[in-house]
Amino acid sequence: MSDRVAGRVAIVTGAASGIGEASAIRLAEEGASVICADLNAEGAEQTAQAIVAKGGTAIGYTIDISDSAQCDVIVAKAVSTYGAIDILVNNAGVNLPGVFHEVTNATIERTLSVNVMGAMYLTRAALPHMLKNSRGSIVNMSSVNGLVSEPFLSVYSASKGAIVMFTRGIALDYAKTGIRCNAICPGWVDTPINHAHAKMLGGLDHVYKTIDSFQPIGRPGTPREIANLVLFLASDEASFMTGSIVSADGGMTAQ
Numbered sequence: 001m002s003d004r005v006a007g008r009v010a011i012v013t014g015a016a017s018g019i020g021e022a023s024a025i026r027l028a029e030e031g032a033s034v035i036c037a038d039l040n041a042e043g044a045e046q047t048a049q050a051i052v053a054k055g056g057t058a059i060g061y062t063i064d065i066s067d068s069a070q071c072d073v074i075v076a077k078a079v080s081t082y083g084a085i086d087i088l089v090n091n092a093g094v095n096l097p098g099v100f101h102e103v104t105n106a107t108i109e110r111t112l113s114v115n116v117m118g119a120m121y122l123t124r125a126a127l128p129h130m131l132k133n134s135r136g137s138i139v140n141m142s143s144v145n146g147l148v149s150e151p152f153l154s155v156y157s158a159s160k161g162a163i164v165m166f167t168r169g170i171a172l173d174y175a176k177t178g179i180r181c182n183a184i185c186p187g188w189v190d191t192p193i194n195h196a197h198a199k200m201l202g203g204l205d206h207v208y209k210t211i212d213s214f215q216p217i218g219r220p221g222t223p224r225e226i227a228n229l230v231l232f233l234a235s236d237e238a239s240f241m242t243g244s245i246v247s248a249d250g251g252m253t254a255q
């Protein structure tokens, strides 16, 4: 345990798995009290328990972030439990790949309601509390696909591009208030969200054997490598950064 975000209160969505789980753990290791939020109740609880077992402070919380009422309630819960909301990590997401002319309304609606509207609902709910304290850091999980697309990802890419511009908009509107908003664009990170896309590309083994064809570093990223960046942006170490779109992609967008 260290103290880079000591005394701060964080909500991390998608905390049951992958990047969100690693981010919740990383923030707690550096002193934050963390609400580990996810649609997957058991996974959210497991992440919180893992934090507590190591001496950190966390609770698991079940939420569907596509429901605005639930987003209001989780922010109220953070404030009533820990007294504030200082850090919001809008990380939960879905990736439902497809050939675009075959994509269903359900796929479009789910992708946009989770990946875009969920982040908007939570940000809107958190901002009044951050304004009251003149302090807040919002970290949005975009993707390299918010900057460049890949086969079968037109709907997902549209959602991640929206997050890039949402991040810039919030950064500008709140620049003078002590509230910062930045986005991270990860490349291919080894988590379950990619499994359906990998299947369409010939299977996960094939993707990993050929990964240097699109990710020059030649390997997938790890959730903790992205979580380290979440921690930095959430902390006061990034005090001059707002509206930044930061890639962590093993060189994918350097090509």
Ligand SMILES: NC(=O)c1ccc[n+]([C@@H]2O[C@H](COP(=O)([O-])OP(=O)(O)OC[C@H]3O[C@@H](n4cnc5c(N)ncnc54)[C@H](O)[C@@H]3O)[C@@H](O)[C@H]2O)c1
Pocket (backbone or CB within 6 Å): 013, 014, 015, 016, 017, 018, 019, 020, 037, 038, 039, 040, 043, 063, 064, 065, 066, 091, 092, 093, 094, 095, 114, 118, 141, 142, 143, 144, 185, 186, 187, 188, 189, 190, 191, 192, 193, 194
């Ligand atoms: N893994 C990658 O290669 C990669 C690359 C770029 C961006 N990202 C982004 O990183 C974020 C985290 O993804 P990950 O890779 O850790 O995937 P993951 O599948 O391991 O985790 C995603 C989590 O989000 C949760 N979730 C989904 N819908 C939800 C909802 N409506 N409400 C609450 N929780 C919900 C899931 O239950 C899951 O625990 C996503 O926004 C994803 O788009 C991932």
